Amino acid sequence: MLDTIREHVTEGNIKAVPAAVQQALDEGFKADVILNEALIPAMRHVGELFEEGEYFVPEMLMAARAMQAGLVILKPLLAEIGAEPIGKVAIGTVKGDLHDIGKSLVAMMMEGAGFAIMDMGVDVPPEKFVEAVHNGAQIIAMSALLTTTMPNMGVTIKAIEEAGLRDKVKIMVGGAPVTQAYADQIGADAFSTDASAAARTALSLLNG
Numbered sequence: 001m002l003d004t005i006r007e008h009v010t011e012g013n014i015k016a017v018p019a020a021v022q023q024a025l026d027e028g029f030k031a032d033v034i035l036n037e038a039l040i041p042a043m044r045h046v047g048e049l050f051e052e053g054e055y056f057v058p059e060m061l062m063a064a065r066a067m068q069a070g071l072v073i074l075k076p077l078l079a080e081i082g083a084e085p086i087g088k089v090a091i092g093t094v095k096g097d098l099h100d101i102g103k104s105l106v107a108m109m110m111e112g113a114g115f116a117i118m119d120m121g122v123d124v125p126p127e128k129f130v131e132a133v134h135n136g137a138q139i140i141a142m143s144a145l146l147t148t149t150m151p152n153m154g155v156t157i158k159a160i161e162e163a164g165l166r167d168k169v170k171i172m173v174g175g176a177p178v179t180q181a182y183a184d185q186i187g188a189d190a191f192s193t194d195a196s197a198a199a200r201t202a203l204s205l206l207n208g
């Protein structure tokens, strides 16, 4: 049954995943086992297929949505058994920037990796990121798609510094115009090129 769920997620079969998850529960599989041994490994595999050039953004989005359809069923049960997320990420597209798709993909891949996600949406001002750190975010993940909005990543990092919270949080950045050199220049802890790499980066930030 877990193999079947993994296959459906990898294929992005949004209808089949919830049905298979429900069937697994009916057969006695525990919610955390379905999460950790089917949904999360399937998304990891999808990330690998993306990095190998076998999958593109649409396939990755379909898989992420299929996984989320399964998560809808599991979430209340996971809360009941107290399965803890591995960490808390607050993610948003920076102030002035309305591009949503890449940020949402990153959020989905991170959720697939086991993180609790606070998705703050688009056009997120620095003070909202600061508030997220106050609310327990261990990682701030900022996306920007415009060369004109990229500087707001640096402004946000400064705001977090000025609030005296810089040592309480790891900060990662990404988006089409962002580079490692830029991330270094503004004092971010990490940069990733795509959603799958971002999920791996978040894991290593948390462990390092």
Ligand code: B1M
Residues within 6 Å of the ligand: 057, 096, 097, 098, 099, 100, 101, 102, 103, 105, 106, 140, 141, 142, 143, 144, 145, 146, 147, 148, 172, 173, 174, 175, 176, 177, 191, 192, 193, 194, 195, 196, 198
């Ligand atoms: Co706009 N747009 N857009 N746009 N748009 C771009 C970005 C642009 C490159 C198009 C172009 O001119 N060739 C250009 C930017 C130029 C620049 O600054 N260098 C541009 C422009 C100019 C604009 C407007 C200013 C246009 C105008 O009104 N004159 C305007 C700005 C609005 C605003 O934000 N204030 C605008 C508006 C829009 C739409 C609203 C129409 C729409 C967005 C809809 C939406 O998001 N809901 C839109 C779109 C769709 C695009 C393009 C075509 C596609 C962006 C996209 O979704 N890509 C884009 C051209 C292009 O990229 N080819 C373009 C797919 C997505 C999966 O990729 O977001 O790069 P991406 O995310 C990747 C990685 O970057 C990475 O992982 C993701 C998945 O692998 N990543 C991270 C992203 N965030 C990350 C965070 C991380 C790590 C990795 O860690 C935290």
